[in-house]
Amino acid sequence: MKKHKFSCKRGGLTIRGNLFQPEGENLPIAILSHGFMANQSTMKGYAQAAAELGFAAFTYDFCGGCLWGRSDGKTTDMSVLTEVEDLKAVIAYASSLSFTDESRIVLIGASQGGFVSALTAAQMGNKIERLVLFYPALCIPDDARKGQMMFAKFDPAEIPSVIRCGPMKLGHVYPEAVMEMDPFKEIAPYQGPVLIIHGSEDKIVDLSYAKRAREAYVQCQLRVVMGAGHGFSKKDDETAIPWMRDFLSESF
Template sequence: MMSPELEPLAIDHRGKILRGTLYMGNGPEVMLLCHGFGGTRTGPGRLFVEMARALQAEGTSVLTFDRIGHGESCGSLADVTIEDEIAQLCQMLGAGPARGRMVHVVGHSLGAMEAASLAARMPDRIASLTLLAPAAAIVDDVARGQIIGRSLGPIRAGGIVEHDGQAVAAPIVDSARTFDPYAGLRSYRGPVTLHHGTADRLVAPSYSERYAKLLPRATLHLHDGVDHDFADVALRRRIIAGVQMHTAVPEAA
């Protein structure tokens, strides 16, 4: 079996380079994959690689980027803000085959929260949404004095907290204090599929339940005993199959 065709992508975002991969398909549909906080464009446990290959095999072109401060892209995790990450997603909609087209979007964790906000702001560009454990919890966590399960004390004192050996600092905390993850969601009337594990210790399923109430065409799937990274082979196959159902529908539908 031949390896899938991959093309490197690079976007200049405010003087910093976003690096990505294009899985070029031979059909009209285009998908953007959005990783979580501290993750990379391969997704949790390479979920996005598996998803991109499956979609490419049936003709869909897939774009997946490392956001600033992640993976191979420029910058530091310490400089990340939510609004700038959404601005990066907006810019990704102009890359390669996504330019000028309706785009299907899949997001995981913080990437899912930001993907939903992207759809609320640019509903005419988003063909469908698949949200995996959207991490709107970050707003409530910061209000309670925490981030990624750690006290904000060191950050308040001008320092950092660590996440997988990387520095997390004031910018993302300050941005979370003023961010409304639910703003404008009712304006997006495309199809939305939500997945959330009942054993998710980072983001409670109640956050996906709230998204399901606000997004007019949302369908919510709760998965018993599944964690934040959807570490279940059979479930991943079902999630990918559901994403393929979105891309099988003509974008004008």
């Protein structure tokens, strides 16, 4: 397996990431999207597992989606919807390479990156072969309507132009983009196989969101890591990664 840096464009912004490339041609594509305030390094273990199965696996930093990221963009311009556009740009780039098979694309996302992957799959339909969601943050629209998103608190009736969320500054676009959204209605159009892996003790995204997503999808497996919270430990991944590997292996 080789590891390469790559970059692509979304409008005037540069997205930067890493490609984990196994030997061979016509490689299926796996694109891995990180969570809120995280960066692509948090997806490295999942990318390596996918590459070991024969996928060209791409990790990347969302534009404005990281405290310490390599991609362009301001955190105050970032929203779930801008991240959907980032993911589509990476999909287009990965599909354009001579050694990949653009007809076989898998999306893998964690937390907010899981929500973004689910929205993107719904919009792209049968162009996405499979979908893996680690503790997807389908709570984001509800949190926006409550005026409490992670460490940020605000009046949802009068959203300020800048919202302080711990060490990160968010713009008003972050809650506004999802304020009227029903996430389950948005993700439901995707008809392909879905695997959701969620922690039983998740205090950020309650397990009930994963259960509702399972009902929204046509074909969905929900696997629960007992005792796990939001963001898996190495021990949690020892359970989760084999589930992901088995699910992805079904596509071969």
